[in-house]
Amino acid sequence: MEPFKKIKSIVTPLDKVNVDTDQIVPKQFLKLIQRTGFGQYLFYDWRYEQGGIPKTDFILNDPEYKNSKILLARDNFGCGSSREHAVWALDDFGFKAIISTSFADIFYNNCFKNGILPIRVSDEILQKLFSTKSEIEVDLEDQTIMVNNTPVSFDIEPHWKKILLEGLDDIAMTLQHASQITKYERSHKI
Amino acid sequence: MSKTLFEKIWDSHIVVNEDGRSLLYVDRHLIHEVTSPQAFEGLRLNARKVRRPDLTFATMDHNVPTSDRTLPILDQTSSVQIKALERNCKEFGITLFDIHSPNQGIVHVIGPELGITLPGTTIVCGDSHTSTHGAFGSLAFGIGTSDVEHVLATQCIMMEKPKTFEIKIQGKRKNPHAVTAKDIILSIIRKIGTAGGTGTVIEYRGDTISELTMEQRMTICNMSIEAGARAGLIAPDEKTYQYLKGRKYTPNNYDELVNDWRDNLKTDSGAKFDKSFTLSAENIAPQVSWGTNPAMTDDVTGSVPFPDEYGKGNPEEVKGATKALQYMDLKPGTPIIDIVIDRVFIGSCTNARLEDLIEASKVVKGKKVASKVRAMVVPGSQLVKKNAEEMGLDKIFKDAGFEWRESGCSMCLGMNPDILAAGERCASTSNRNFEGRQGSGGRTHLVSPVMAAAAAINGHFVDVRELDLN
Numbered sequence: 001m002e003p004f005k006k007i008k009s010i011v012t013p014l015d016k017v018n019v020d021t022d023q024i025v026p027k028q029f030l031k032l033i034q035r036t037g038f039g040q041y042l043f044y045d046w047r048y049e050q051g052g053i054p055k056t057d058f059i060l061n062d063p064e065y066k067n068s069k070i071l072l073a074r075d076n077f078g079c080g081s082s083r084e085h086a087v088w089a090l091d092d093f094g095f096k097a098i099i100s101t102s103f104a105d106i107f108y109n110n111c112f113k114n115g116i117l118p119i120r121v122s123d124e125i126l127q128k129l130f131s132t133k134s135e136i137e138v139d140l141e142d143q144t145i146m147v148n149n150t151p152v153s154f155d156i157e158p159h160w161k162k163i164l165l166e167g168l169d170d171i172a173m174t175l176q177h178a179s180q181i182t183k184y185e186r187s188h189k190i
Numbered sequence: 191m192s193k194t195l196f197e198k199i200w201d202s203h204i205v206v207n208e209d210g211r212s213l214l215y216v217d218r219h220l221i222h223e224v225t226s227p228q229a230f231e232g233l234r235l236n237a238r239k240v241r242r243p244d245l246t247f248a249t250m251d252h253n254v255p256t257s258d259r260t261l262p263i264l265d266q267t268s269s270v271q272i273k274a275l276e277r278n279c280k281e282f283g284i285t286l287f288d289i290h291s292p293n294q295g296i297v298h299v300i301g302p303e304l305g306i307t308l309p310g311t312t313i314v315c316g317d318s319h320t321s322t323h324g325a326f327g328s329l330a331f332g333i334g335t336s337d338v339e340h341v342l343a344t345q346c347i348m349m350e351k352p353k354t355f356e357i358k359i360q361g362k363r364k365n366p367h368a369v370t371a372k373d374i375i376l377s378i379i380r381k382i383g384t385a386g387g388t389g390t391v392i393e394y395r396g397d398t399i400s401e402l403t404m405e406q407r408m409t410i411c412n413m414s415i416e417a418g419a420r421a422g423l424i425a426p427d428e429k430t431y432q433y434l435k436g437r438k439y440t441p442n443n444y445d446e447l448v449n450d451w452r453d454n455l456k457t458d459s460g461a462k463f464d465k466s467f468t469l470s471a472e473n474i475a476p477q478v479s480w481g482t483n484p485a486m487t488d489d490v491t492g493s494v495p496f497p498d499e500y501g502k503g504n505p506e507e508v509k510g511a512t513k514a515l516q517y518m519d520l521k522p523g524t525p526i527i528d529i530v531i532d533r534v535f536i537g538s539c540t541n542a543r544l545e546d547l548i549e550a551s552k553v554v555k556g557k558k559v560a561s562k563v564r565a566m567v568v569p570g571s572q573l574v575k576k577n578a579e580e581m582g583l584d585k586i587f588k589d590a591g592f593e594w595r596e597s598g599c600s601m602c603l604g605m606n607p608d609i610l611a612a613g614e615r616c617a618s619t620s621n622r623n624f625e626g627r628q629g630s631g632g633r634t635h636l637v638s639p640v641m642a643a644a645a646a647i648n649g650h651f652v653d654v655r656e657l658d659l660n
Contacts, residue, residue, distance in 0.1 A: 016513070017506045018384055018483050022624040027605045031253060031267035033227035033274050035335075045626050050612070074506060076385040079418060079483075080624060081603075082318040083225065084334035105352075105388060105420050106318060106332055113336035157350065159209040170336075171238070174344045177206050177213060181241075181346060184205045184215050190311055190441065 001115045003167035007096050008137040009069040012059055013130050019073060020080035021107060025089040038085055039092030060093075070138065072129055073100040078107025087114045097138050099145070101126050112160045115167065119145070119154045128152075140165055192458035194354050195425050196391045199329040199455075203312050205346055213346045217311035220297050221248035221284065221338070223275040224605070225316030229339035230278040241345040243283040247306055250275055251296045253605040254289055256568050256595035268606065282342075293438070295571020295597045298322040298539040302408065303573055305437025309426040309451045314341055319539045319621065320421075321414040325407035326434070327426035327455050329391070332415060352420045355390035356463035357382075359398040361472040367549065367659035369474050371406035372541060372619070372638035374398070375413040376477035380487045382467055387419030390465060393457060394424050398471040404433040405545040412540045413621050416484040425456045476654055478526050479623045479636040481514035486623070487636065488526060490653045496522040517625055518633050519613075527651050529635070533616040534565035534646040535628070536592075536639055538602035541619035542570030546639040547578050551586045552659050553643035559591035560649030566593040566608070568600040592646070604629045617645035 029041040046058050054061045071090065077100045078086060087110045090098070097117040111118040117140060121129070128147060129136070137146040140161060144151040163170060193201070205213040219242075226248070233240070240246060253268040263269040272289065279286040287293040293300060298319050301307040309327035314320060316338040323330035333347065341347055357378060363369045379386070392414050399407065407424050414422030431448045434440050441447060475489035488495065497515065501508030515522065520529070536542065536550055547567065559565045567587050569575035575597055578584060584594045601608040602620035604627070610616055612631025619642050620627075623634040637645065640654045 015509075017510050020483070020622075020624045022603075022622070022627050026626055026630070027603050028630075030224050030605060031265075031271050033271060034231070035228045045630055050630075076388070076418065079384055080318065080415075080622060082316060082332040082334055084228075084336060087334070102385060102388065104385070104418060106334060110334035110336065113334060157210065159211055162209070170348065171236070171340050171343050174213060174340065174346055174348060177346075180206050181213075181215070181344065185345075188215065190217050190308060190447070 001167040001169065004096070004115055004117055004140050004164040006137060006139045007069050008135055009067065010065065010135050011070045011072045011099070011129060011132070012065040012068040013072045014059060015074065015130065017074045018076045018079055021078055021083050021086040022080055024078065024086035025083065030083060030085050035088050036092060038089035039094070042089040042093045069094055069096045070136065071095045071098045073098055074126070075101045077103050079104040082106045084110045084113070087111055087116060091116055099126070099129060112163060113170070115164060117164060121152070121154055125152055192460040194457045194461045194463060195327065195393055195423055195455060196329065196354050199310055199312065200351060211348050211350050213348050214312060216314050216341050216345050216347055217245065217308070218306055218313045219246045219341050220301055220306070220313065220315035220320070221246060222252055222297050222315070222317065223250045223271045224252040225335050226278065226338055227271060227274045228335050229342055230282070232339040233342060238343045240282040240284065240342045245345065246284045246342070248275060248279050248284050249287040249294055249297055249300060250289055252599045252603065254598040255606050256598050256600050256608060259289055259596055265607065292572050292576070295573065296539045296542065296599055298412065299543060299570035299574065302326060302404070302433070303437065303571060305434050305440035308434065309430060310455050314347060318415040319412050321419065322408050322412040322539055324411040324414065324421050324423040325404060326430055327423060327451070329421055329423065331421055353390045353464040355387055355392045355419065355465040356467070357392050357394050358396040358466070358468040359394065359471050360396045360468065361398060361470045363398070363471050363474060365655050368640060368655040368657070369476060370549070370638040370640065371402055371409040373474050373477045374471060375410045376479065376484065376487050376636065377474050378469060379413065379417045379484045380477070381469070382417055384416060384483050384485045385418040387414060387417035390419050391421045391423060392417070392419045393463070394422060399424055400427065403545060404429055405543045408543065409540055413484065416621055426451055476638065476641050478641065478651055479634070480518065480520060480526065481511060482517055482623055482625050484621070484623060484636060486511065486514055490526050490641070490651055492526055494520045494522050494524045494526070527653065530615070530650045531563060531617045531635070531645050532614045533610060534563060534642050535568070535601040535616055535618040535620065536566070536642050537568030537570070537600050538620035539570065539599070540621045541639050542568060542574065544574050544577050546619065547574070547583050548581070549659070550639040550643040551583045553640050553654070553657060554590045554592065554647065555586050557590055557647045559646045563646055563649055565591065565646040566595055566601070568595045568608070569597050571597045590647070601628050603627060617642045617651065
């Protein structure tokens with residue numbers, strides 16, 4: 001996994017609460033057996049008319065946000081289905097960080113597993129970010145978001161910070177405990 | 191020290207604690223065709239093996255056709271995914287209940303019916319409705335594909351300990367055939383919201399829960415994820431032990447295990463929960479969702495709300511409700527019973543077990559599906575289907591004009607050919623009314639099996655408390 005350090009970009013404001021993973025990537029695109037190539041299906045039903053014509057009023061179709069790497073979302077983002085395809089689609093489309101007031105648990109976890117940084121901020125900060133047009137900078141090491149030259153700090157679980165900063169393989173990390181796993185298996189009844 | 195049931199199961203599965211997280215041992219890993227191919231590919235790329243193929247069970251449920259299984263699968267991409275699961279299970283030595291197996295079915299229906307699900311164990315599956323297994327006092331988490339790969343390789347999952355959430359449901363339902371487990375869980379979600387359980391494991395408690403059958407308890411735990419929870423739990427009791435006795439994979443030393451579970455698998459008196467919520471079951475009415483998330487639900491006697499009234503001053507919620515009504519093509523103030531439907535789906539891991547079909551059949555017996563409605567029953571598993579057919583339920587449904595299908599997830603998520611056309615409105619016993627969930631542009635109303643059956647006969651929603659269901 002690519003290590004995550006800093007990113008600087010304008011933010012794409014997706015102004016909707018309770019965005020579920022069925023919206024992020026609809027089910028007809030879950031049949032692929034690889035992890036790549038899901039970006040084209042991101043928010044498919046919101047992004048395209050029947051027949052594949054882009055909807056001009058959807059934010060991801062606005063050329064202004066073409067190179068944005070940061071998605072701004074609202075409460076309970078990523079709720080519903082556990083499909084990791086949702087994170088693969090966001091990643092493949094180019095988003096490397098998502099900022100919201102809250103995330104659904106499985107989605108939050110899936111982000112880190114793919115090197116994407118989900119950041120939880122207060123309502124007040126989120127409102128401020130929704131009203132900014134300029135670039136912001138996210139610095140994971142310092143746990144800050146720089147908005148109009150003002151730093152805003154954010155919390156992150158220390159283990160996720162370490163995994164993202166170093167781009168670690170969590171399976172390899174767990175396999176270092178192989179002897180403890182074997183020991184547990186020997187003493188465990190079921 | 192007094193502990194909750196969750197804490198007891200959690201603590202007994204810790205392999206090692208590290209950096210504020212715990213490496214938990216996974217007792218049973220369930221696999222299906224949609225969220226596993228990339229995990230197996232990851233294993234191959236890193237030359238890793240499946241650590242415990244003997245604790246891993248697979249089936250194909252999400253995209254399998256529910257029509258004649260002797261015919262080839264027409265959808266090539268579905269076929270590729272199904273073949274990939276067959277190949278992966280063969281290569282890694284995993285037990286697979288394939289499309290022709292008498293044990294095939296929705297993964298959360300077959301786990302309990304085969305005795306794979308056991309009290310006090312940890313279960314994971316790459317599917318959010320894994321919470322269903324919590325009905326047996328099993329700590330069961332839905333996980334993403336990267337975690338599926340992690341569990342395949344290590345038989346463990348690394349997790350931060352969730353908080354505990356007690357939901358107490360008390361009192362007698364006035365008409366338990368009309369006010370079902372589905373109505374209880376929809377009432378809860380309606381009150382605590384779709385993020386009300388985020389970061390927690392819910393334990394459902396109280397006399398109402400004790401009275402429920404195992405299948406009804408599964409309906410409750412199944413929708414824990416719709417309240418945002420990591421898992422839902424119900425302490426096992428004699429009903430639980432009876433249900434699992436003598437099933438295909440129930441362990442040989444079952445009686446010994448039950449003795450141990452009787453002593454240990456309950457929340458100690460004096461144990462503290464991080465959060466608590468109480469609901470009285472006495473006045474719950476049959477529920478019907480009107481919007482695009484499961485909290486957007488009302489009593490069958492109610493009306494489609496005005497967004498301002500629903501949002502209670504929260505501008506984001508008001509906006510959400512406005513968009514939901516637009517999508518659902520509903521006008522505020524419309525009585526729920528005036529909503530006319532085009533389709534009925536009785537199925538899914540929430541409501542496609544034998545009892546669900548028995549209850550729905552009582553409404554349908556001797557009647558006909560309304561002329562403009564297309565209705566289908568998709569049993570949760572081949573075993574449910576077989577048992578239902580032995581009771582003659584298939585005949586009751588078919589005589590009334592329902593389609594009687596093969597088992598699978600079907601129109602709950604529409605990955606197979608069972609989908610709504612744009613604009614079609616469906617009374618569905620499934621768990622999610624998200625935009626496009628049952629088909630792009632389709633409109634879903636979540637209801638119980640008896641409510642869905644009554645809607646099929648009448649062509650619109652009706653209050654099933656007015657019917658004789660005994």
